[in-house]
Amino acid sequence: MTISATHNHLISGDFSAKDLAEACLKEIEKHNSRLFAYLEVFDDVFLQAEESQKILEKKRTDAPLLAGIPIATKDNILIKGHIASCGSRILEHYRAVYDAFAVTRLREAGAVFLGRTNMDEFAMGSSTENSAFGVTKNPYDESRVAGGSSGGSAVAVAMNGALGALGSETGGSVRQPAAFCGLVGLKPTYGAVSRSGLVAMASSFDQIGPLAKTVDDVRILFEGISAHDKKDSTSRVSNARITPRKNHQEALSVGVLRLTDEGGLDAGILKNYRQSIQTIKDAGYKVTEIEIPLMKYVLSVYYIIMPAEVSSNLARFDGVRYGFFKEGADILGDYSNTRGFGFGDEARRRILLGTYVLSSGYYDAYYNKARVVQKMIKESVHKLFGQFDVLALPTVPEPAFKIGEKTNDPLRMYLSDIFTTLANVAGIPALSVPSGNVSVDGVFLPTGIQFVGSEWSEDTLFSIGETFERQIKKTEV
């Protein structure tokens, strides 16, 4: 059921916020031991639901759309009094001392927080296999990954264990699991959602983003969390939000990325992408095949700047103020033991990679060069938006892969982010919408298409996303 429809039932008293929470908890009990979406289900769910019920009864039709709606949150988003482990041993027992800004917003709207969801350690990964606590499985084929790093949030929604979820994006961590699990996922404009209370991975890219079953649900969640916050100096006022053209006399123009058979793309994905382009045309949009200049370099830029920021951000985990501590002979020994035993493989890899690209002698060749190329990418993408309202490209280069398939080959894992990192590197919004299935070994695996817009064009993305969603449903019937 969609959030809007659920809201109407709650208002009419067809069921209570507690009934709804209970229904979700039942689904979690049924599936979570197999799929491992939630790391923890909170013990105060019913108390929260009772509070939400009060809001619903007091405000009736004026109650916020999210009042009483059960939400799952990624384990790197702080909820006061609850553990926020970031999927890492180093924060396994860390209890948040304040609410993330996005959580405060949802709490004020009366949302019910069901629990915290599994993720790749510190959001580093594309499969949720890097969690220190276990792998989240894809509900469509349990031998496959759910995607990542917000894999737990995606599966929580896909298994009906929540109506919506918050994940976080640094390089596709909401959109990729959304595509793998048949959901809608949004990476907002950089600065549209406060990072206050989101544990930092790469601060210049990090954004909290919603996942849900429909574009409208994602829109409601985004509206719920997007606001200016003075506690995040990169949070921006959203008065620049672009309203999509309402009358479609002049159809939106869509630049679709030209992809060929030789591009190394999975054949099923390519076929699905071509069908999706046809769907966009059938819906009446003006479609033009384009090249995205410098697209070839986006992933490299990302995998230089991101680890540089990781190495700096993760320096705070030293066993002094919070988190895991392992004693050494002296203070340096304390640090290196704590970090040496607390961080998992991927975190170590990225910390060292970041330390390397920032070290004197390599700084100009890698980090500085990447920053300049990033600026060139931003400028060339900006130019494209002079010609097109929206860009469209696949979300993922292949459907959900097998658990363990890429764990020993980090570069292959990084290539999963080839289409998603553009939006993060350019700071622009992108919405992944389910585009049907790809059949692999007789199993139908979901995939998605992403619509990418200029800064603050979320409403345009929701508009084309909803049209696409409707059109896809028609073809499925």
Added chain:
Amino acid sequence: MDFKELKKLSELARLKASDEELSSLGKDLGTILNYVSLVKEVAGVDISSKGEMYKNVMREDEKPDDPLKFTDTLLREAPLTEKRCIKVKKIL
């Protein structure tokens, strides 16, 4: 990446790692660096332009909270404490 360099990096990053792990990490990092070196072929890059510069957002340092308001909550998360202070080994 050679072993000595990697050892130095792990010390700089305060990250204890066995020699065996460092050798395997060296291979991974080599492959990754090789891939990201793609950026080196982008022409017309003026390194001195430093990319997009971010502006610092400043605020007045005013209206501090009561000094003890959050102390105990924060200290509960610290691994080692003594008399309402965080305890660390001597630095010098």
